[in-house]
Each structure stands twice: as structure tokens, then as C-alpha cells.
Amino acid sequence: MSEDKISKEIESKFGNRLRIRVNGVLIEENKILLVKHKMSADRDFWSTPGGGMQFGTTAQENLVREFLEETGLEITVGEFLFIHEYLDPPLHGMECFFLVKRISGTATLGKDPELTPADQILADLSWMTLERLSSLDKKSIHPVFIGIKSLSELVLCKGYFNFENKYLK
Numbered sequence: 001m002s003e004d005k006i007s008k009e010i011e012s013k014f015g016n017r018l019r020i021r022v023n024g025v026l027i028e029e030n031k032i033l034l035v036k037h038k039m040s041a042d043r044d045f046w047s048t049p050g051g052g053m054q055f056g057t058t059a060q061e062n063l064v065r066e067f068l069e070e071t072g073l074e075i076t077v078g079e080f081l082f083i084h085e086y087l088d089p090p091l092h093g094m095e096c097f098f099l100v101k102r103i104s105g106t107a108t109l110g111k112d113p114e115l116t117p118a119d120q121i122l123a124d125l126s127w128m129t130l131e132r133l134s135s136l137d138k139k140s141i142h143p144v145f146i147g148i149k150s151l152s153e154l155v156l157c158k159g160y161f162n163f164e165n166k167y168l169k
Contacts, residue, residue: 019093022063023050024075024100027151032133033107035070036124044123046133047142048097051112059096069113071125073105081155084144085162097144099155 025048026033037045051066053059060077067075078099086093109125111117130151138146144161148154 017092019091020053021050021093021095022053022059022066023048023095023097024063024067024077025081025097025155026067026073026075026100026102027155028102028127030151031127031129032151032154033071033073034126034128034133035109035122036126038121038123044140045142046126046128046136046140046145050095052114059098063098063100067100068105068110070110070122071105072108072110074103075100076103079155082144082157083160084142085160087162097157 033049034046035049037047039045049067049070050063051070053062054065057065063077064075067073078101081097081099084095084097086095107125107127109122111120112122115121130148133141133145144154144157
């Protein structure tokens with residue numbers, strides 16, 4: 001899919017409205033599970049598994065569904081960690097991060113059911129150490145990971161965050 005088509009597809013599905021998302025932080029053996037999203041022909045974006053809330057279901061129910069869709073893993077949702085606000089029109093999202101634990105399954109890359117098979121933006125799935133994550137270009141990782149000293153520090157974050165999207169420009 002061309003860069004222009006990817007950007008237009010993302011804008012048409014997720015843009016020009018406030019989107020509430022849930023994200024799961026799964027850490028095992030000092031590695032965090034991340035999903036790579038294809039944002040354009042020349043830009044990838046690594047973040048924790050998660051996605052948009054569906055009306056009528058709780059944040060926990062949505063996160064369990066999203067995790068299964070994207071990773072094939074059954075999880076249990078634990079402690080609420082923090083909220084991150086992303087605002088870079090046409091995209092605006094409030095992302096709720098929760099600590100999660102695996103119940104069962106083997107991590108495999110899934111699909112986003114909101115997108116057609118030809119327009120999928122999920123590109124890879126990886127268990128990353130902090131060292132590997134830190135070696136990636138800042139524009140290709142979620143801002144919550146920038147500057148953390150350990151994965152355990154990430155789960156200690158509490159509150160509201162807005163990183164002004166300075167690394168995405």
C-alpha cells in the first residue's frame with residue numbers, strides 16, 4: 001500500500017474524532033510485547049497491543065478483545081497505569097494503559113478487524129528488551145517509552161501524560 005493510501009486509510013478510519021483507546025503493558029522475562037504499525041511507506045510505529053473502545057463494553061473487555069485480535073494471547077487485565085493524550089490532527093486519542101498478564105496462548109501477529117485485509121497496518125510483533133527499544137528511532141516508538149530507564153519504571157508511571165508529539169514531527 002502506498003504512503004498516500006496508508007495515510008488516507010488511517011485518517012478515514014480513525015481521524016477527525018476523539019478516539020478512546022486501551023493499551024496493555026505485558027512484560028515477561030524483562031521484555032515487553034510490542035506491535036509494529038505501518039503508518040506510512042517510510043514510517044513504522046511500535047506500541048503496546050491495544051485499540052479502540054467499543055460502545056457498551058468496559059475498558060477491560062475491550063483490552064481483552066484487542067489483545068486477542070492483535071497477538072493471539074488471552075490476558076487478564078490488572079492495574080490501571082496512566083493515560084496518554086495524543087493530538088496531531090486529524091488524529092486525537094486518549095490512550096488508557098493497563099498492566100496485563102498472559103493467561104494462555106503464543107504471541108502471533110493478528111489483524112485489525114476495522115481494516116480490510118489489503119489495508120492492514122499491523123506489520124510485526126516482538127518481545128523487546130529496553131536496550132533494543134532504546135536503539136530504535138524515537139519517531140518509531142510510542143512516546144511513553146522515550147527516556148525510561150527500566151521496564152519496571154514504566155509500570156510505576158501514574159497520571160496523565162502528553163508528550164506534545166515532539167518526536168513524531
